[in-house]
Amino acid sequence: MSCGSGFTARSRDTAGGLQYVGDGRASRSWCYSVGLAERFEHPELVVVGLEAEDAGGLLNAIGDLVRDGERLQPGELVFDDDGFHFHLSKVHPAHFSRGVFAVWVDYYRALGRKPLQAPIEVVPGGRRPRLDRANSPIGAPPDQRRRRPNRRRPRRR
Secondary structure: OOOOOOOEOOOOOOOOEEEEEOOOOHHHOEEEEEOHHHHHOOOOEEEEOOOHHHHHHHHHHHHHHHHOOOOOOOOOEEEOOOOOEEEEEEOOOHHHHOOOOHHHHHHHHHOOOOOOOOOEEEEEOOOOOOOOOOOOOOOOOHHHOOOOOOOOOOOOO
């Protein structure tokens, strides 16, 4: 399944679905899983800063590992057979109040369950975690994002 602009549910024999959130710039986008906690009692996964197709491919591959019994934990470094690697990082709880995982929260509430607030950020090799701190701009309402100060020079008389 590709990671599109909306939530797409998978069939019952797979790991769940993915939600991609973006504004056209990969650097400010994120994609997260929905269903790993329900189906496999595993924390949901999120990746930040990738195009939809790449994010979906990565999360689907990791979701397949989870479906096959792999238990992933923050702090782990994972390599595949081709040498690609990623590490896993905790997600700061502040991102729930910012709506970063809105579809996920709604999904579990519709099932009558409280969503487990312990997702894991998947960080591709060579990148830094983006959601491990409360002050990440991902998911922040526009009035909370960092703004550049207006640096107009005063007119000379």
